[in-house]
Amino acid sequence: MQMQLLKERIQKDGLVEDGDILKVDSFLNHQIDISLLEEIGKEFNRQFEGKEVTKILTIEASGIAIACITARYFKVPVVFAKKTKTLNIAGEVYKASVESFTHKNTNTIIVSKKFLKPEDKVLIIDDFLANGKAIIGLSKLVEEAGATLVGAGVVIEKGFQPGGTRIREMGIDLHSLAIVESMDPANGVRFRED
């Protein structure tokens, strides 16, 4: 279910730019409104209520803030996957490839094997969902570790891009707090109906 407070904030302070760019850098991923993040964290906690979560997994850099504030409500540690250009990494990491929509490049993401264990029940948290590559990459790390993927929570899903459909079809329990159905610089953002 979408989150009214967040949708209002996106309408008020989000900037739609050419090339399907939605800039939310005044409150989400450059300057960060911590009180909004607290409401987002509470909402993820409500939406995944009853699921046993032992760890929150995200990806640097812009997922870290949301994951950490959210983790307060779940009372579990955060692990963030690191991006690296180095393809040959010795031994003790899980790794996956991730293409970035925003940056038009490919990174290898890694997590130390010490911090994902078969007994972990992992919730993935990220700021944006566009083509889904980041979440799919993170879910591969969870799989490689033999851990259980509880679900994925994203703050803003670009519903007009294929990531959401792809991830739901994979059977991942995906919760997006705002789903943008369409947007353009002249008319701004229209959200999907709940």
Added chain:
Amino acid sequence: MQMQLLKERIQKDGLVEDGDILKVDSFLNHQIDISLLEEIGKEFNRQFEGKEVTKILTIEASGIAIACITARYFKVPVVFAKKTKTLNIAGEVYKASVESFTHKNTNTIIVSKKFLKPEDKVLIIDDFLANGKAIIGLSKLVEEAGATLVGAGVVIEKGFQPGGTRIREMGIDLHSLAIVESMDPANGVRFRED
């Protein structure tokens, strides 16, 4: 003043490796112990009590978690400087150069001019202080913006490297929650006496 709980955690879970590396990736900068971060945030809030802070400034990626949890106690937004390899960035950012001790490279760090204003009273927060380049770079962004630098809070200062002295000599009100006086793989960490 140093923080006992943090020093004990570093003794228990920190790993000293050759090349003056102190790995705290099990609780601070890969896997993150949110309840420890809450105590760190409270401690920064205590140590900067009475100072008016309007914004917390940090640098991606590993500063973000600490800055965000700390910002809860100050009830102010976080701004994180982004690292970029691009030297020619058009117009609307403040920028500074930062050498990384850990990664042995130089980055340009940038902050949008929209998020640092002359009326801001800025507290810089970071995880590590070694040669001081990150904090000096961040302080240049504050200066460029014409904002006021209230001080800097770091979680772990490597007291045997020159950053702490340099920053204190610049007149910056620096608070380090743990100051490592010396360390080596055989004997671990020894902290500076308060």
